[in-house]
Amino acid sequence: MEIVTTIRREVLTLPAAHLGPDNPLPPLRPLDEMHRIEDRDKAGLPRDMARQIGHAPLHSLLPVPVRDGYDRDRAPRPVDALVIENDRLRATVLPALGGRIASLVHRPTGRELLYRNPVFQPANFALNGAWFSGGIEWNIGATGHTTLSCSPVHAARVPAPDGGEMLRLWEWERLRDLPFQVDLWLPDGSDFLHVGVRIRNPHEKPVPTYWWSNIAVPEECRVLAPADQAYHFGYEQRLRRVPVPEYDGADRTYPPRSTYAADYFYDVPDGRRRWIAALDADGHGLVQTSTDVLRGRKLFVWGRGPGGRRWQQWLTEPGTGGYCEIQAGLARTQLEHVLLDAESEVSWLEAYGPFAARPEGEWHGVLDEAENRLEEVLPRARVDAAYAAWQPHADTGPGERLATGSGWGALEVLRAGLKLPGTPFDETTLGEEQEPWLHLLRAGSLPEPSAGLPPGGTLVARHWRDMLETAPATPLTEYHLGVAQWHAGDRAQAVRSWERGLRNPSSAWPALRCLAVSDQEDHNPGRAADRYLEAFDDLCREAGESDGAWTAVTAALGREAVDALLAVGRTADARSVWERLDPATRARGRFRLAEVALLLAEGRKEEARAVFDAGFEVADLREGDEVVGRLWAALTTEPLPERYDFRMRPTP
Incomplete structure (x- = not known):
């Protein structure tokens, strides 16, 4: 049989922001994680779900650094890509950006099946900060977008089950210390991209595990999934069971009909085929299905509220259509972690491809027709057979290396003497x-x-x-x-x-800063302020007039010091720290926001308002953070200007 699948390198030129340096200070504070619920919401949940929601949530980002050095100054920049295609599909993968599938094109029709972001613009959505929207993202580690969103992964050619080639992506996930791989291949003549995923636990103890494949699609669609109920989770941090498709007076399977951002975790019955599809008004779109291990299905909507619209604009450029996300995960919700036994692994197969079905009409009739259509174009038994055919190839050693990830896997392999066939972490990757x-x-x-x-x-x-x-x-x-x-x-x-x-x-500031954080966690803000000021003074003496690595650490420590000093009313000391920051640092949006807080503390309201009027953009504003609105409310009773409105929930 002639194999026509090809894998090639390509360079994309995109309007791209600069990622900048990571934050050099260790992230000691607890995670600012939105996906948490109160015990009262666990009472009515299935027993296994309630147990998994409470199982080993992540409390710290360590050892992963915070990525907050990016900006919003987009300019044409080259982005390395790997393209895998046959005569039916073309998938474009970004190995330096977490192995994201940026585009999936159905070649006979020229139809883009995903929401393809025309720019690269990081924003503060990943667990460790920098994340960008669009395409298919592989989320591993803990609840939220992976810390690998903007990091390189290893990539290589590998023999495929049908005798052709696969594109293998692999890395070492540092939050849970787990190696994983993603194998992409296109069977000859297939309309479906096959994706084999494996997570391994090489350790002598069980490890909590998390995975969600996150698929961005245009939001003008109807989302179909085989469920009559879903678990709704919003920014009020309440998890409640709701009917599908209609909830609170609207059919929520149409993303534009939601007002505020929300998650809908579909409760797919046991034994039912796992799939989810997004179809436009003409009934065309994308379907994702999998073997049963990947049990969860989810819809995320931004909503039509001003905050959701602002975030959509923030993540791309004017004139770009909005998007929603359809997702597939190991558990029913993203609040859960499943246990991966010692020295074991979990694996599954996913398939992505074009899909046509009737989107409008009564829910059960639409689902039945869609499911029958899916069985015609990609039978469930064929997905299971493809998974069985892939498994013997999961351990096959990679051939030509196409991209290099981090050296952390190589370090752990050296330390523990691990044998990980199929995903070698070579000493040459140590850096x-x-x-x-x-x-x-x-x-x-x-x-x-x-x-x-x-x-x-x-x-x-x-x-x-x-x-x-x-x-x-x-x-x-x-x-x-x-x-x-x-x-x-x-x-x-x-x-x-x-x-x-x-x-x-000789160098006191690193320990002094850690002690200051400890004081804050112990509710001793006065001593924390003293130590922050001492740490910043010591850092300035050590850094002198140098720049480079010192610029990032001075900015990071200065930002924390100003906040700590303002918290105890020491405005003069906060001003002293502010004045010693580099002018380019003070001009950044995050520091313009700090300047507003400083001016307010000094009673200089008109000057604080002038900062807002002049305009600024906080590149690393956190998803759900309402600090901009709070500072504006301290200045005036006027409505919050649209450019500053990132609110993701109703105003209390």
């Missing part, structure tokens, strides 16, 4: 970030940062913490040990480690 930890692994000590640079990130897993505890107790080691102990929940020991590190005052 600068891994160097000090490789030295700790091999020599038992941490080297000092070269050329007086700030300390890098901290590895916090138990095995690395044990190594730090037995390493020579330098100030740098005590700093990293404290971060690891803090992550483990041993805050008292963390404080002692940071205090021991201060005995050598």
